[in-house]
Amino acid sequence: MRRGAFAEIYAGQAAAVAERLARLRDKEAGRRGAFRARVERAVPPALLAALGLTGEPPWCQVSLPAPEPGLLRVTPEDLRRLPLAGEARAWLWTLLPSDHRVLQVC
Numbered sequence: 001m002r003r004g005a006f007a008e009i010y011a012g013q014a015a016a017v018a019e020r021l022a023r024l025r026d027k028e029a030g031r032r033g034a035f036r037a038r039v040e041r042a043v044p045p046a047l048l049a050a051l052g053l054t055g056e057p058p059w060c061q062v063s064l065p066a067p068e069p070g071l072l073r074v075t076p077e078d079l080r081r082l083p084l085a086g087e088a089r090a091w092l093w094t095l096l097p098s099d100h101r102v103l104q105v106c
Contacts, residue, residue: 004071008030021060032096 032053039048048054084092 003068004073007067014064018060018062025057025059032057032070 036048036054039053045054082092
């Protein structure tokens with residue numbers, strides 16, 4: 001269960017980083033385009049290319065590994081229905097994250 005929760009949080013953070021980098025890249029592309037628009041009137045395109053001033057900023061590609069095989073999909077409701085009592089039930093609930101998202105049993 002903990003591994004599944006970690007995978008969800010990790011994927012969300014990776015997506016957030018990718019979005020921030022995409023916004024940064026877009027701003028830089030705009031700055032480069034504005035620079036080229038101002039300079040192209042006075043500098044030949046071949047010279048701009050020779051100076052390396054025509055390139056676009058790099059893209060960031062984020063990829064995540066596939067989920068671990070063999071982990072079962074379980075929800076907090078599934079755990080509530082388990083016929084456990086006492087210490088076993090208390091221990092099981094310590095595994096649940098506070099927001100009770102859909103999790104995987106590890």
